[in-house]
Amino acid sequence: MSDSTPRDVMEYDVVTVGAGPAGLAFAIRLKQLQPDIRVCVIEKASTIGAQILSGAVIEPQPLNELLPEWGKNPPPVCVPVSEDEFWYLPDHARAIKSPITPPQMHNHGNFIVSLGALCAWLAPQAEALGVEIYPGFAASEPLFDESGAVKGVRIGDMGVAKDGSHKPGYTQGIDIVAPITILAEGCRGHLSKQLIAKYELDKDRDPQTFGIGIKELWQVPAGRTTPGKVMHTVGWPMDGATYGGSFLYHLDNDRIAIGFVTGLDYSDALLSPFEAFQQLKNHPHIKPLLDGGSIVSAGARAIVEGGYQSLPKVEMPGAMLIGDSAGLLNVPKIKGTHQAIRSGMLAAEHVITAKASAGWDAKLRGSVVMSELKKVRNIRPGFNKGLWLGLANAGWETVTAGLSPWTLKNHADWSSLKKVAPGDTVAEDQKRLGYLERTLAPRDRLASVYFAATEHDEDQPVHLHVADTEVCVTRCASEYQNPCTRFCPAGVYEIVADESSKAGKRLQINAANCVHCKTCDIKDPYEIITWVTPEGGSGPNYQNL
Numbered sequence: 001m002s003d004s005t006p007r008d009v010m011e012y013d014v015v016t017v018g019a020g021p022a023g024l025a026f027a028i029r030l031k032q033l034q035p036d037i038r039v040c041v042i043e044k045a046s047t048i049g050a051q052i053l054s055g056a057v058i059e060p061q062p063l064n065e066l067l068p069e070w071g072k073n074p075p076p077v078c079v080p081v082s083e084d085e086f087w088y089l090p091d092h093a094r095a096i097k098s099p100i101t102p103p104q105m106h107n108h109g110n111f112i113v114s115l116g117a118l119c120a121w122l123a124p125q126a127e128a129l130g131v132e133i134y135p136g137f138a139a140s141e142p143l144f145d146e147s148g149a150v151k152g153v154r155i156g157d158m159g160v161a162k163d164g165s166h167k168p169g170y171t172q173g174i175d176i177v178a179p180i181t182i183l184a185e186g187c188r189g190h191l192s193k194q195l196i197a198k199y200e201l202d203k204d205r206d207p208q209t210f211g212i213g214i215k216e217l218w219q220v221p222a223g224r225t226t227p228g229k230v231m232h233t234v235g236w237p238m239d240g241a242t243y244g245g246s247f248l249y250h251l252d253n254d255r256i257a258i259g260f261v262t263g264l265d266y267s268d269a270l271l272s273p274f275e276a277f278q279q280l281k282n283h284p285h286i287k288p289l290l291d292g293g294s295i296v297s298a299g300a301r302a303i304v305e306g307g308y309q310s311l312p313k314v315e316m317p318g319a320m321l322i323g324d325s326a327g328l329l330n331v332p333k334i335k336g337t338h339q340a341i342r343s344g345m346l347a348a349e350h351v352i353t354a355k356a357s358a359g360w361d362a363k364l365r366g367s368v369v370m371s372e373l374k375k376v377r378n379i380r381p382g383f384n385k386g387l388w389l390g391l392a393n394a395g396w397e398t399v400t401a402g403l404s405p406w407t408l409k410n411h412a413d414w415s416s417l418k419k420v421a422p423g424d425t426v427a428e429d430q431k432r433l434g435y436l437e438r439t440l441a442p443r444d445r446l447a448s449v450y451f452a453a454t455e456h457d458e459d460q461p462v463h464l465h466v467a468d469t470e471v472c473v474t475r476c477a478s479e480y481q482n483p484c485t486r487f488c489p490a491g492v493y494e495i496v497a498d499e500s501s502k503a504g505k506r507l508q509i510n511a512a513n514c515v516h517c518k519t520c521d522i523k524d525p526y527e528i529i530t531w532v533t534p535e536g537g538s539g540p541n542y543q544n545l
Helices: 019-032 060-065 115-128 191-196 272-280 337-354 360-367 368-375 379-385 387-399 426-433 444-453 469-473 473-477 519-523
Strands: 008-010 014-017 041-042 079-080 083-089 112-113 131-137 139-144 150-155 158-160 164-170 176-178 181-184 210-219 227-233 244-250 256-261 293-306 319-321 463-466 494-496 507-508 530-531
Touching: 014 019, 014 150, 019 041, 019 337, 060 150, 079 473, 112 115, 115 131, 139 176, 139 191, 150 181, 176 319, 210 272, 210 463, 210 519, 227 360, 227 387, 256 272, 293 444, 293 519, 319 337, 337 360, 337 368, 360 368, 368 519, 379 387, 379 473, 379 507, 469 507, 519 530
Parallel strands: 008 176, 014 041, 014 181, 041 131, 083 227, 181 319
Antiparallel strands: 079 112, 139 150, 150 176, 158 164, 210 256, 210 293, 227 244, 244 256, 463 530, 494 507
């Protein structure tokens, strides 16, 4: 059966790619405004919320507007914030509590949630309004009409073997077409990346920048938690030149959500964000909370950090970007959910009034979503000069409400790695930072993958495309000591012995381990790794992350 075989077609007024907070808020608001409009939401995960990962503390105002009665039947994980703490870790032994919490991180009136559980809670409310939601549908490519405008998406085929042949259960993917396609894929979306490039939506914008967030949900012994407590740290195990920090949120039922964010503009090619997170957990200020507990779920996800100056044009012929596909995260707040929901609602209102994608960019840029990003535009890039200058700049930008006449520049994350000096090793790197003996779970990255419950059919095409694997065992090995073996939190990339290779080794891709964080697509210094969507339903299956 060839690609020329006619495909089944489903037609809608609007098709939405991604069942995160932006996509679901868009669909709900659309049906609230026009009940007879035909809208579907497709999601690559096996169930709604299974691949959603965030801190997450949310500002409830947009949710209050979208669903005014939501508090009477809240999502299953929803704890009002009771207190904030901000700590500086000077080294592997000490912790200093800040006398003040940075204003951007005040959380009075906010809620700690599981964003995955929130999306799973939103989905049936969308369906009750008539929205059609299809989990396990992976949008593999955009569709275009004769004029070159986006006219929908193609769902990837199911049952294709690694060699490209069709297995007994082969099912051809369908085409879903609509006058307007909404891209709500989240950070570094597969289709969004392609279409931003095709239509040059990022022309005259700064490069987008990212972080990687690694998170675990712990069940801890009774009596250790203070439900609603929010704690953040900066400092160790990062050095003063590397952006990063942790979050630790106390939930109900003796649960703690803990995570670590590493800015992907880091320069040290020997750094492992996963190892940094595990080190953080063994710090004497953190370890007593977790010791004796057990991990319930774990995962990782890229975070869009570029903000105002990296925001692409958010409209193109036939399609619109919303949420983190557009890059709307407020980094100083460490929050994007309220921005995602707000942008989804605004996009729905635009679709109803304009009946087209044209004009969406101007509407978003004239909204409170953009004014919020503009005020904080200089805070994240200010940390490019190091922790202390970054904190001083953040204080200035906060006091002046972002009224500085200048806008600091962002630079592509892949370009920031420095080549490894001769004789330098990971062991030396860890020694300089004073690494601790790790005693808390997980024991390694493969054990962490287990807690992500990630599933891929081993006999499907590899969804991590490396344009030239020879680079991996030659230039990259000598210049950077293969950083992909460290920046990937799931052990996807390995350099293994191979006598048939000139270099005596080769790159092995363990695609079944992938948790879809997209870090490799972002941080590879040669820009030769491309993440594409695997078979629908593949990937992690997070529990309350």
